[in-house]
Every structure is written in C-alpha cells, then in structure tokens.
Amino acid sequence: MRTQQISTHDAAGTQDLLPWPALMEEIARAARDIEAGRLCAPARQAVPFPGGAVMLSMPATAADVGIHKLVNVAPGNRARGLPTISGMVSVYDGETGQLRLLLDGPAVTTRRTAAVSMLAVSRLLPGGPRHAVVFGTGTQAAGHVRALLDLHPGVRVDVIGHAPGRAERFVSAFDPDRVRPAGRVDPAADLIVTATTSATPVYDQPARAGRLVVGVGAYRDDLAEIGVRTLADSHLFVDDPEGARHEAGDYLQAGVDWASVRSLAGLLADRPPEGAAVFKSVGCAAWDLAAARCALRFDHVLERNSS
Incomplete structure (x- = not known):
C-alpha cells in the first residue's frame, strides 16, 4: 500500500x-x-x-x-x-x-476567526465597510485588520489601544494611509470590531442602523467587550450558539434572550435583517x-x- x-x-x-x-x-x-x-x-x-x-x-x-x-x-x-x-x-x-x-x-486560529467575521460582514454590511474601528492591538486585532485591508481595498481602519502608545506601535506594521491610531470612535464608522480581553465593555454606544458591531475577544463569562446599550436594540448573532451560551460574556452579562439570537448558518440562509446588528464570535472546532x-x-x- x-x-x-x-x-x-x-x-x-x-x-x-x-x-x-x-x-x-x-x-x-x-x-x-x-x-x-x-x-x-x-x-x-x-x-x-x-x-x-x-x-x-x-x-x-x-x-x-x-x-x-x-x-x-x-x-x-x-x-x-x-x-x-x-x-x-x-x-x-x-x-x-x-x-x-x-x-x-x-x-x-487567527485566520479562521477573521474569516468568520468577514463572512458575517459580507451579509450584514453587503456594500462592504468604508470606515472600520478596531479595538485591540493583539494577534486577533492584527488578523482582522489584515483581512479588512485585503478584502476591502477602499476601507479605512482606525485602531484604539487600551494603553498609551500601543495603537501607534501597532499601526506601524500597516499602510499609514489606510490604518491609523485613534482615541475614540469616529461617528462615520460603519464597522466596529472588538478584539480585546477586557472585563468591562470597551464599546457601549447606542445601537445604530448601518453600523455593525463584531465581537471576537470576550471568550469567558467574566469578560465583556460590548455593552448593554449596544446589545439591547440590536439584532443578535453568534457563530456557535452552543458555545456562546457558556463563553459569550457580553451576551451572558447582558442577559440576552437566547431565543432571539441567530446562528451564523441562519444568517447565511436567511435575508439579513434591517437595523443595527451585533455578531459575536466565540470560535469552535x-x-x-x-x-x-x-x-x-x-x-x-x-x-x-x-x-
């Protein structure tokens, strides 16, 4: 043989x-x-x-x-x-x-996590993002910035770090005309990506139609990157509903109604909803x-x- x-x-x-x-x-x-x-x-x-x-x-x-x-x-x-x-x-x-x-x-892990996010973006922002904000300066943040640049040639990306100088050092690895450090969320941003391990929300603005929020960093029930104000009036999605019930700290701490949370498969099969949306990714094999x-x-x- x-x-x-x-x-x-x-x-x-x-x-x-x-x-x-x-x-x-x-x-x-x-x-x-x-x-x-x-x-x-x-x-x-x-x-x-x-x-x-x-x-x-x-x-x-x-x-x-x-x-x-x-x-x-x-x-x-x-x-x-x-x-x-x-x-x-x-x-x-x-x-x-x-x-x-x-x-x-x-x-x-880095590549498939960013690809899951980009798949959700393709459904929930069908015209493609024009101005993205990424919270975080670690490996997952870098993977998402690279995916955004590769897949959306016209996108601008702002990066927000949790400590002074972090974002400036992080963006030096990318095209300065497209990726810049920032201290706050620009009102024109249509995509927010949270890629931190924060125990308290780094993004908690009111839900807004035309702005998609993607959370990839909070992977335990004691972590939460996205706040209740954002979640309360958004259509909610997760990549893996079973895993999310134990690991999606943002959703768990907000006490979301799991009957209203839709899966990635459901997002791909059905017509995307109108209005604000949050996509939470916890990862699975x-x-x-x-x-x-x-x-x-x-x-x-x-x-x-x-x-």
Whole structure:
C-alpha cells in the first residue's frame, strides 16, 4: 500500500494555504454542515498546566476530513519573550484516518476567526465597510485588520489601544494611509470590531442602523467587550450558539434572550435583517475543520506546481 506523504507547514506556510475568499467559502460550508448534522464538533476540553497556563483540545470530524487542534495558552510567556499561544492542527483523511497535514495552530486560529467575521460582514454590511474601528492591538486585532485591508481595498481602519502608545506601535506594521491610531470612535464608522480581553465593555454606544458591531475577544463569562446599550436594540448573532451560551460574556452579562439570537448558518440562509446588528464570535472546532478543507485544497495546488 502506498504511504501518503504528510505535509508540515509553519505559520507563514499555513497562511498561504488559507486565502480569504476560499476560507470564507469553506466556513460557510461548515456552518451548513453543522446545521444538517454532517459535522461533529464537540465542546473544547481545557486541561490546566501549572502557573495558570492551559491546554485546549478541539476535535472535529466530517465524512471527508477530521481535525484535532491542540493549543497551549501560557500567559506567563510574555515575561519570557515567548508567544502566549502555541500548538498545531493535525488534519486526517475522513475515510482512512491517516494523517495528511500538520498546520500551525495559532495561524489557523487567527485566520479562521477573521474569516468568520468577514463572512458575517459580507451579509450584514453587503456594500462592504468604508470606515472600520478596531479595538485591540493583539494577534486577533492584527488578523482582522489584515483581512479588512485585503478584502476591502477602499476601507479605512482606525485602531484604539487600551494603553498609551500601543495603537501607534501597532499601526506601524500597516499602510499609514489606510490604518491609523485613534482615541475614540469616529461617528462615520460603519464597522466596529472588538478584539480585546477586557472585563468591562470597551464599546457601549447606542445601537445604530448601518453600523455593525463584531465581537471576537470576550471568550469567558467574566469578560465583556460590548455593552448593554449596544446589545439591547440590536439584532443578535453568534457563530456557535452552543458555545456562546457558556463563553459569550457580553451576551451572558447582558442577559440576552437566547431565543432571539441567530446562528451564523441562519444568517447565511436567511435575508439579513434591517437595523443595527451585533455578531459575536466565540470560535469552535468546525471553523478549524473548514480551514483544514481549505488547506488540503491549496496544498494539492502547491504539490502540482512543484512537480
């Protein structure tokens, strides 16, 4: 029997296998598969390390592919000059269970999270954002800024940091004509992205038609980036309803009516509502499986081009 070659990709190589349009297409496919029961993605398991670190295990399977994302989150690594998050995504053939790919875990997480947000943006701001504001200066903020620049050539992005000088240092990695530091939300902004780990809301303006709010940072019930004033009069969406009931701190602290919260699959299937909207993303292994499908597709292209 012929042994199948295993491809291993570092962070840069993993990003190359996940172009935005194709990745968004695969996430939409995965969302439909979840709704139809064709994809299994159980809740992630967290196993503690000493010193406040944690190992996160996230498997998912479908008929064509299976994945296991194993990442470690070690906050103490900042003081050591090491990345806070490390790990990998292993990709398996759905029929044989054989290992096909090894992908960089943080790169997959950053890329697929931004792609989920951009998929929601494409539905809830169908004309595309013209002026975005991003709260945060970490990895997820950078991933969202890059996605906005790549997918929306005319967009301007303001970045708001929580400490003096953070936003200025952050924007130096991008085109200064398109990405700028800011101290407040410009009234003309039509897209707000919160990508922080704040325990108190960083954005709590009244809901406004024509302005979409996307929250990606608050992933525990004790965190909240988006305030009650914004949520109270907005149409509410989440990427993963099951996970959100335990992890979407913004929604949990606001006491939202979960019967009124719609899923990503529902957003893709139905006509988008009129009026203000909030899309909350907590992440799930289904989106990592979508990234794996995308990576397999483009890994084959690279193989053909190199042969």
